[in-house]
Amino acid sequence: MQVAERAGVSLASTSRALHGTGASSKMVDRVRAAAAELGYSPDAIGRSLRMKRTFQVAFAVADIGNPVYVEMLTAIHEVLAPHGYRVVVMSTGHTVGSTVDLVRSLGSGFVDGLIVSPLRTDDALVEAIRQAPVPVVVIGRSLEQQGIDSVSTDSAAGLGHAVAHLVEIGRRRIGFVNGPLDTTPGAARQRGFDAATSGPDFAGDHAETERADDFTVAAGLAAARRLLSRTPAAGPFDAVVAANDLLAIGVIRAARELGLSVPGDLAVTGMDDTEIGRVFQPSLTSVSLGSAERGTAAARLVLDRVDDVAEPAQQIAIGPRLFVRESTAKEMSAR
Amino acid sequence: MQVAERAGVSLASTSRALHGTGASSKMVDRVRAAAAELGYSPDAIGRSLRMKRTFQVAFAVADIGNPVYVEMLTAIHEVLAPHGYRVVVMSTGHTVGSTVDLVRSLGSGFVDGLIVSPLRTDDALVEAIRQAPVPVVVIGRSLEQQGIDSVSTDSAAGLGHAVAHLVEIGRRRIGFVNGPLDTTPGAARQRGFDAATSGPDFAGDHAETERADDFTVAAGLAAARRLLSRTPAAGPFDAVVAANDLLAIGVIRAARELGLSVPGDLAVTGMDDTEIGRVFQPSLTSVSLGSAERGTAAARLVLDRVDDVAEPAQQIAIGPRLFVRESTAKEMSAR
DNA sequence: CCCATCACCGGAAACGTTTCCAGTGATCGC
DNA sequence: GCGATCACTGGAAACGTTTCCGGTGATGGG
Numbered sequence: 193m194q195v196a197e198r199a200g201v202s203l204a205s206t207s208r209a210l211h212g213t214g215a216s217s218k219m220v221d222r223v224r225a226a227a228a229e230l231g232y233s234p235d236a237i238g239r240s241l242r243m244k245r246t247f248q249v250a251f252a253v254a255d256i257g258n259p260v261y262v263e264m265l266t267a268i269h270e271v272l273a274p275h276g277y278r279v280v281v282m283s284t285g286h287t288v289g290s291t292v293d294l295v296r297s298l299g300s301g302f303v304d305g306l307i308v309s310p311l312r313t314d315d316a317l318v319e320a321i322r323q324a325p326v327p328v329v330v331i332g333r334s335l336e337q338q339g340i341d342s343v344s345t346d347s348a349a350g351l352g353h354a355v356a357h358l359v360e361i362g363r364r365r366i367g368f369v370n371g372p373l374d375t376t377p378g379a380a381r382q383r384g385f386d387a388a389t390s391g392p393d394f395a396g397d398h399a400e401t402e403r404a405d406d407f408t409v410a411a412g413l414a415a416a417r418r419l420l421s422r423t424p425a426a427g428p429f430d431a432v433v434a435a436n437d438l439l440a441i442g443v444i445r446a447a448r449e450l451g452l453s454v455p456g457d458l459a460v461t462g463m464d465d466t467e468i469g470r471v472f473q474p475s476l477t478s479v480s481l482g483s484a485e486r487g488t489a490a491a492r493l494v495l496d497r498v499d500d501v502a503e504p505a506q507q508i509a510i511g512p513r514l515f516v517r518e519s520t521a522k523e524m525s526a527r
Numbered sequence: 528m529q530v531a532e533r534a535g536v537s538l539a540s541t542s543r544a545l546h547g548t549g550a551s552s553k554m555v556d557r558v559r560a561a562a563a564e565l566g567y568s569p570d571a572i573g574r575s576l577r578m579k580r581t582f583q584v585a586f587a588v589a590d591i592g593n594p595v596y597v598e599m600l601t602a603i604h605e606v607l608a609p610h611g612y613r614v615v616v617m618s619t620g621h622t623v624g625s626t627v628d629l630v631r632s633l634g635s636g637f638v639d640g641l642i643v644s645p646l647r648t649d650d651a652l653v654e655a656i657r658q659a660p661v662p663v664v665v666i667g668r669s670l671e672q673q674g675i676d677s678v679s680t681d682s683a684a685g686l687g688h689a690v691a692h693l694v695e696i697g698r699r700r701i702g703f704v705n706g707p708l709d710t711t712p713g714a715a716r717q718r719g720f721d722a723a724t725s726g727p728d729f730a731g732d733h734a735e736t737e738r739a740d741d742f743t744v745a746a747g748l749a750a751a752r753r754l755l756s757r758t759p760a761a762g763p764f765d766a767v768v769a770a771n772d773l774l775a776i777g778v779i780r781a782a783r784e785l786g787l788s789v790p791g792d793l794a795v796t797g798m799d800d801t802e803i804g805r806v807f808q809p810s811l812t813s814v815s816l817g818s819a820e821r822g823t824a825a826a827r828l829v830l831d832r833v834d835d836v837a838e839p840a841q842q843i844a845i846g847p848r849l850f851v852r853e854s855t856a857k858e859m860s861a862r
Numbered sequence: 863c864c865c866a867t868c869a870c871c872g873g874a875a876a877c878g879t880t881t882c883c884a885g886t887g888a889t890c891g892c
Numbered sequence: 893g894c895g896a897t898c899a900c901t902g903g904a905a906a907c908g909t910t911t912c913c914g915g916t917g918a919t920g921g922g
Contacts, residue, residue: 201901202902203878204903204904205901205902207880208881208900208901214899215900215901216901232634233632234635234879235636235877235878236635236636236879237581237636237877238576238878239878241572241576241877241878241906241909242878242879242907243879243907246572248615257601262592262597265591265616269616278615278637280613280616281614281615281616282613300569300570301571302613409806438806444808448808471744472806472807473779473780473783536872537873538909539871539873540871540872542909542910543870543871543910550870550871551869569909570908570909571909572907572908573877573910574908574909575877576876576907576908576909576910577876577909577911578910579877
């Protein structure tokens with residue numbers, strides 16, 4: 193190494209001087225000076241090879257463009273960067289199989305840990321995660337019984353909050369626009385809606401689900417058209433719960449097409465509390481699932497695991513919170 | 528290495544067999560089988576150390592949450608992943624100094640290339656980029672004379688398109704809500720607006736700029752309130768050009784506060800053609816600066832540079848394109 | 863049948879760092 | 893003044909891979 197020669201000392205001393213332990217101050221000065229003159233910075237690869245640390249953590253999701261994941265990514269980056277960790281973004285692909293491949297690829301040791309939010313889960317994936325050679329934290333479903341670190345949120349309960357709020361402001365005939373049921377979030381939200389609208393606690397008159405092909409505005413628009421074209425015996429819908437903010441915007445579009453005012457004729461709620469919903473007109477009442485908090489918690493957890501090795505797997509839950517905005521204002525049209 | 532032992536061959540043969548060159552088919556089968564049994568995948572660090580390739584590219588921006596950068600990131604990832612490259616996200620920080628630090632940190636060799644979109648640029652940064660030990664591609668300003676690879680867009684011309692469109696639909700008194708002037712985009716857009724509204728080609732009656740503190744909805748709202756509270760001698764504003772989509776949404780909010788209809792009383796244009804603008808009500812006429820295309824081009828360029836070493840620096844320009852939507856529909860209110 | 867060519871394999875070096883281990887010089891206490 | 897302790901330094905090994913180089917066996921041509 194050039195710095196050692198230049199400073200006239202051994203490689204060992206150079207390393208100690210730069211790393212800061214067990215070197216005399218004279219030595220430190222000398223090496224620092226030489227390093228500064230040469231514009232030297234230690235090679236990350238050599239260092240990684242020796243230390244068995246890459247100082248990198250991967251974050252993997254199906255779709256990096258999704259605002260929810262962007263928020264997580266930002267939060268994760270904010271936690272990890274000050275600790276000297278870099279963030280590698282990866283794609284899980286849309287199938288369970290490709291996610292399993294991703295987890296297996298951790299064997300090549302290019303990261304010290306993984307934070308992953310799989311759209312779909314199965315036993316093979318759980319097994320792969322448990323076998324993984326580096327710590328893996330799952331954002332999404334709680335995997336308690338499986339002994340896997342996870343950061344989850346109770347989106348089913350979140351749906352309950354939305355329904356309760358709508359009932360409280362006097363809505364009685366509530367539609368639900370959900371996304372695909374074969375995704376983890378889709379399934380959970382359906383459970384939440386069904387639980388909230390069945391049973392004796394539900395004070396409304398009617399509840400009905402329509403499924404969109406996708407969690408997008410366009411799919412929400414199409415689904416809402418179908419839903420709103422029907423009129424239940426109890427009377428026309430006066431509220432729609434959407435499984436995410438983009439779907440909710442699609443619902444509002446459909447309402448406008450049909451000449452319904454929001455929130456006058458139709459109150460609409462979203463989920464995820466995204467920027468896009470906050471700035472929309474009308475601004476969107478939405479259930480926050482704490483994307484940023486989940487990212488932060490996952491990042492902290494993975495940091496813990498990278499240092500301390502084996503503790504019992506931890507399941508962190510972030511409570512959903514309802515943010516009431518214009519799209520569910522109290523006043524109702526007389527109809 | 529365990530695989531070599533298991534297969535009963537040398538490390539060298541193992542490597543050749545897995546890498547695929549100069550090994551007999553019998554050897555390949557044997558090694559593959561052993562590798563499969565052991566679930567072996569080659570260590571990325573050891574490989575990197577030897578090959579002097581990390582198979583990683585960094586993407587650095589000030590704010591990963593910005594939709595424009597998210598689009599770029601997605602595009603970059605899509606180009607790089609099939610070539611076996613990983614994407615590391617980094618933050619430039621908000622000052623030139625921290626960006627320079629970032630570029631210098633490339634010396635530790637943790638990536639094979641960098642794609643960076645600096646908010647602000649100065650000579651020190653240009654110098655640092657030129658000295659960088661790995662290829663650097665700049666997204667943003669064209670740095671032709673500096674001999675630096677860059678992918679740029681002519682946002683000044685884009686502003687011209689917006690103004691021309693507004694004039695064409697009969698608007699005459701045009702306001703401009705810009706962001707901070709000390710950023711590269713802010714300065715370029717100001718130049719564009721000034722060029723488009725001065726000189727004999729401008730068929731409007733009045734042009735005036737108001738500056739927002741930031742490229743956000745809130746800042747746009749505040750700036751638009753200030754702008755619209757003034758009434759030029761030529762008459763009230765009938766159009767506002769905003770320097771990006773978020774500012775434009777702020778402008779629409781301000782207009783609504785003041786009882787102005789959009790586009791009836793006031794036509795509004797944005798810039799960046801973001802999802803948020805597309806789904807807004809009214810949907811936003813916006814100048815696309817081709818974020819995804821720029822990301823794609825930058826990623827391709829960095830791939831070229833990683834393989835072929837030295838070619839003359841390249842400057843790629845992506846032309847801006849205007850997408851006309853509801854916020855600048857033709858009909859005007861009679862006033 | 864012998865020599866030259868060729869395909870293939872194993873040994874070993876190299877990449878750049880950290881850390882263990884031993885050794886040297888100095889300092890301190892007795 | 894001498895021995896022991898101590899702070900510090902240098903040598904060397906190790907991390908896991910790729911690739912150069914030399915060698916060996918087979919094959920083909922003369």
